[in-house]
Amino acid sequence: MRPLLLLLLGAHLAYAGTHSLKYFYTAVSGDIDFPEFTAVGLVDEGQFIYFDSNTKEAVPKTEWIRQNEGADYWNTNTQGLIGAHQTFKNNIQVAKERFNQSTGVHTNTVMYGCELDDDGTKRGYELHGYDGEDFLSLDISTLTWTAANDKAMITKVKWDSTGAYAMQEKAYLENTCIEWLQKYVVYGKDTLERKVSPQVFLQQKSSSSQVTCHATGFHPKAVTISWQRNGQEHHEDVDLGELLPNEDGTYQRMSTIRVTPDELKKNQYSCVVEHQGETFTKIVTDDSLPIGIIVGAVAGILVLLAVIGVVVFKLMQKKKGTDFKPVNPSDDVSNDS
Structure with a gap:
């Protein structure tokens, strides 16, 4: 099993002439002096937006986003991420039950994003982790989820049963995400395309x-x-x-x-x-x-592992019984980021 930290640091960094939009989010459970939920968004590996469950407010981290998006953008992202906090609290509790964990510090993480090369080539990815190791990943080519262990198989089977969630993610990553990436590159052109x-x-x-x-x-x-x-x-x-x-x-x-x-x-x-x-x-x-x-x-590398993602989630239709709830960047609020 490949450690998620290595995956986060090593993924999608090798292409020349590439712009990227990436989101990280994490939930933390246990006795630790750290926000219960954090979210970070990055363009070309530079942080441009941040949220945590202590402040409950999405805030700009660069001048180019501060100058180009107004109150509606920040309010929308804030409300969506407040909802995402609740989703992640549920997911980490489900994971603890599956792994038979009642004590200790645990993390539930998601990374997803898109890349655009100068020649028009597009890539998208979505990776879920638990306690610093792989849990689930999206295979866009087959519209299926890859489970890293038997505990993740439960969620894989549910998400693969209709394929709807994978299709929504593919549409978001290959279209909406790319559109916002292009917009952000225009916003931050002087910074992002400097030499x-x-x-x-x-x-x-x-x-x-x-x-x-x-x-x-x-x-x-x-x-x-x-x-x-x-x-x-x-x-x-x-x-x-x-x-x-x-x-x-x-x-x-x-x-x-x-x-x-x-x-x-x-x-x-x-x-x-x-x-x-x-x-x-x-x-x-x-x-x-x-x-x-x-x-x-x-x-901060350790912060990069623990501080994760922005964009916005919306719960898919609730299902009976406990299970991981999909975090859905293709729905509603996420289209604004």
Whole structure:
């Protein structure tokens, strides 16, 4: 079973010339100092709207959405997310009963969104998780749900019985979501389509630890980081980190290489960063390796797992017995976001 955190951080980040609209939501149950329900919306990995069950208000997180949408937009989203809070409270209770859990902290998460490439290619996805692991995911091509475990099979069978929910999600993700993404890109054009070159740093924690190449502050998000040994491409003992957003709307990414001090003395290692047709090369030398821990302006990875989504839900027609209720971005209020 693949951990949901890895899925959230790694999904849908690799395409050049791509704009994305993504929503995260999460419910938390248990003794924890965190809102019971949170919702976040992101355009191109940058947060533009936020809601939680403590404040009970959807609020703008960028100037471009604040300046282009009025009171109706915010009121509509607020009311829809208040309703979504109740849906998620129900769902997390159902999950706890299925997993026979009566104590502890538990989370119920959903991520969905769409992407649009420069050539017109569209993609959509919807992923449900429980306690940080996969639970259900939508297969748009077959209009069916994939269950990650036997507890999720109960919901899969119900949702697949008519196929109505999957069809509604497909229509939303491939049409309405794309339309709003295009609108948001126009709103935030100066920010979302700006071009900023990366700053590139080399660093390691100690003389015997791995060397880290850190590219940060770049926009758009498409970037390539590679290593060379004596001028030739080198792939051994290299790890490429995830693309992550900075708080200012730019991006950062790291790559590490494991190499002994003796190898560093005998060979020349270089980090090569390519972005928007520019190439930045950093040669590993004693002077280029300050000792310390890299601290990036990442917009909280743990928050990204726990703080989830915006858009708006509406309960589908209630069914007899307890079961997960679909969160339906294609209905009513969600069409406004």
